[in-house]
Amino acid sequence: MNFSKVLPGDRIIYSEKTGIRRIRVNDVEEMRRMRIIEDDPEVCKFVEDLQATEEGLRNFAKGSSESVVLGVIQGGEVQGWICLYPDESERLTRLGLAEDAVEICYAKYPGAPRGLMSSGLRQVIEMIVGETFTAYTDPDNLNSSRLLEAVGFKNAGKIKYHPGAKTLDNFWILNNSPLIC
Numbered sequence: 611m612n613f614s615k616v617l618p619g620d621r622i623i624y625s626e627k628t629g630i631r632r633i634r635v636n637d638v639e640e641m642r643r644m645r646i647i648e649d650d651p652e653v654c655k656f657v658e659d660l661q662a663t664e665e666g667l668r669n670f671a672k673g674s675s676e677s678v679v680l681g682v683i684q685g686g687e688v689q690g691w692i693c694l695y696p697d698e699s700e701r702l703t704r705l706g707l708a709e710d711a712v713e714i715c716y717a718k719y720p721g722a723p724r725g726l727m728s729s730g731l732r733q734v735i736e737m738i739v740g741e742t743f744t745a746y747t748d749p750d751n752l753n754s755s756r757l758l759e760a761v762g763f764k765n766a767g768k769i770k771y772h773p774g775a776k777t778l779d780n781f782w783i784l785n786n787s788p789l790i791c
Contacts, residue, residue, distance in 0.1 A: 613678040613694065616738065622683065623737065627729040629683040630737075633671035633691065640681070643688045643719060644671055653717045656751045682718070682730035689726045690718035692734055697744045705769060705781060711742040716757075731761045735786055745782040746771050758782045 617623065622631035634640045644667055647653060648660050661667040670693075673679050677695035681688040697713040714734070718727050735743065745763060747754045755765070761784075768778035 613673060613675060616678045616694070617680060623733055625729050625733050627684065628689070628726050628733065630680045630692070630730050630733045631683060632673070633679055633681045633688065635668050635671050640688050641668065641671070644691065647688075647691065647717050647719050650717070650720045652720070656748050656754065657715065657717055680730070680734060682716075682722075682726055684723065684726055688719065689722040690716060690730060692716045692727075692730055694734070694738075700773075701769070701771070702744075704773075705766075707742075709742055711744045711783075712738070713744050713746075715745065728757055728760050731757070735761060735784065739786055741786050743784040743786060746779040747782065749778070749780055755780060755782075 617630065617632055620631065620634075622629045633644065641664070645664070648667060654660060661670050671679050671691075677693060680692045680694075682690040682692060693715050694712050697711040699710075702709075702711055714731070716727055716731065743763070745758055746769070747758065749768075759765070763782040763784045766781050766783045769781045770777075771779045
């Protein structure tokens with residue numbers, strides 16, 4: 611998947627609850643909200659590879675040819691982020707999947723209204739047809755599990771996210787193939 615083509619520039623797609631667009635890395639207020647998300651204790655419990663420095667956060671938010679970060683927007687403000695990147699082929703092999711997949715992860719702004727992240731995830735999934743999406747959740751992260759179920763992911767079992775991990779994570783999958791009539 612070519613991540614650089616996902617919502618290029620300042621394009622925004624709206625739904626009834628939210629909009630999704632690229633993070634504006636030069637917007638001071640937007641990056642302040644991204645920092646609050648990254649520093650939220652609930653996010654820190656469950657999301658790996660959080661960005662400790664402002665430069666790291668800006669580089670994460672910019673995305674790359676291998677990833678894209680989309681802001682979930684309501685009232686002109688970032689209420690959360692959704693990151694897409696290729697799932698690791700070694701992990702997919704351990705899961706018995708022969709095809710490529712797009713891993714999806716997300717985090718929300720503390721106190722963001724309910725339902726915004728599910729709306730944002732639905733928008734992303736509807737926008738990117740023909741991909742298999744994967745997600746992984748800590749078994750204690752019930753809110754994230756409910757969110758994935760609400761947008762159509764199926765719990766496909768448990769896996770060590772990293773081969774040397776001591777715990778098992780829930781593995782979620784959604785095949786977003788186009789309907790053929």
